[in-house]
Amino acid sequence: MPTNYKRKSNRQSWTAQQLEQAIKAVKSGSPVKTAARSYAFPRSTLIRHLTSPTVSTRLGPLDSVFNSQQEELLVQHLLDLENRFYGLTMTNVRKLAFDLAEKNGLPHLFNKSTKMAGKAWLSNFLKRNPKLSFRKPEATSAARARGFNKLAVSAFYDLLEEALKDPKLTTDRVLNADETSVCTVPPKKSKVVALKGKKQVGGITSAERGETATAVMCMSATGQHLPPFFIFLRMRMHVALKKGASRGSKFACNASGYMTVEIFNEWFDHFLEHVKPSEDSPAS
Template sequence: MGYKLAAKSFSFPQTTLERKVKLARESLDKNDPMTVKFKVPLGPKEQVFTDNEEEELCKYIIDMESRLYGLTMKDLRGLVYRLAVKNNKRHPFNNEKEEAGKDWALGFLKRHPELSIRQPESTSSARAAGFNKQVVDQFFNFLGNVYDEHHLTPDRIYNCDETGISVVPKTKSKIIARKGRKQVRAITSAERGTTITVEICFSASGNFMPPMMVYPRKRMDPQLMINAAPGAWGVCSDSGWMTSELFLDWFKKFVEFSGATLERPVLLLLDRHSTDTKNIDLINEARTHGVIILCFPPHTTHRLQVADVAYMRPLSTYYDHQIMAWLRSNPGMTVTVRQVVEIFWKGVHTSVYDVNSCQWF
């Protein structure tokens, strides 16, 4: 019988009965074969689907999410209605909207704690198709052969990538605010900001190459590099993005920084456009100085590129912290491209970084 009928029949407080049943459920030992599982009837309501049917539905939802076609709550409610109608199930669902109710969907999630509502990360179909076991295995097999052939050590394995920074950070850190407030705001320098490209490079042993800053300008102004990272340098392009010529200039400095020679080759892992990796001058420069260039497979950098996966996100967070600190220290003023390089270096320096040895710890 249900809670209400049991409480009335035995003159027992219904709330106490519900609490005792809840405690009994929580104390059940699933590994104990003598444990007897029980369910309290739903009163006049009947369960639409059996436990096995709900388990099958749960597996289907998990399988669809793994294939990057996850169901929304509305999709679930519509699917459940169609399943009930197709299998001639008695149900209390809305026949006009042809979907189950919100209460049923929330109850289903409660009965299956392995499911939860999550915000998905956008993944293009090209990335989804490109990132597969065959492609990844082929890349790592090739990478392992390069390691073995040249006897590479961590200090001779480098990874480089580029990122864009702006006077308006793209990543905003969470702040403390009054509970219940509908909107929480934070001041920024402008609605939209100028984007500056930064070329980042580091080795598996922690050696960090001074960054190169690419400004969207016709001519380079030395004042833009005041208080920059030690050894950093600035260049300019019409769009502010990396070009083949600029990357070749950066590559020459990389050869000098890494100490690559034909007797001591180094490996450079990168995610480059075809205009960069198919540059004849770049290829000749790499062959002359013993630099092995290995590109990540197409549409896999969101998982394989170390700089993207483990470095750029924290860097954006630290950069936002320094932007906010600068705005609080200079009320009424706005961040311009002349302050970006100094603020960016402070953001990098916030991480545990040894300036003298150029190493991360």
């Protein structure tokens, strides 16, 4: 079966809605010829469906492995897994389709040696369900995934709503802080010109794998931001690490390169130093 099959005729190019409307018109007293012409529906096909309502609408010798209801359940299952941060790859989806067909005793032409549905099936499955697509996932820690739930999010917005009731709190005093991982060696490098056919092309970096550092950024709703706060994976700070940093940046070191309670206190002092909240000018 070709991956991109192109139809060789315009048979059954009508929709189920056209069929339903044409049948309803005939049952209301309209002649078959008139109903077929009104709804752009083949007259002979309309006659067949009127005389035998159970007539098959299938084209070609092959049936779909899953019916529309089964495919909808499969789509919802795939989306549910992705929402739980356990999205399936292309290979996983093909294996799942094979297992579903086998467990439910559905006739199929999937490869029984690899125990996977074919690439053609996956391609057509995506065409039938255009709301699905394969995306590159962003690495998310288990701790962050557990913390991002309805209860935690609702509690956050309840606190935010309560804070925004203060008439002294203006938009430039509402700030959001977040941390991100920064690698000293970029994971991807731009292509460079080299001799065609050369087996290996290298590029000088500070290290082959690089080290991960944490950058804590804080910005207000109006776009004003604090100088960044960097956390390095090392036990002692070196002046060379500060070179090129923006004015006011602060630095810290620990054995993990991540935020800790002690370093958060340092960052909070950094926050107070620049934001300077007071009773007359609070910040949130």
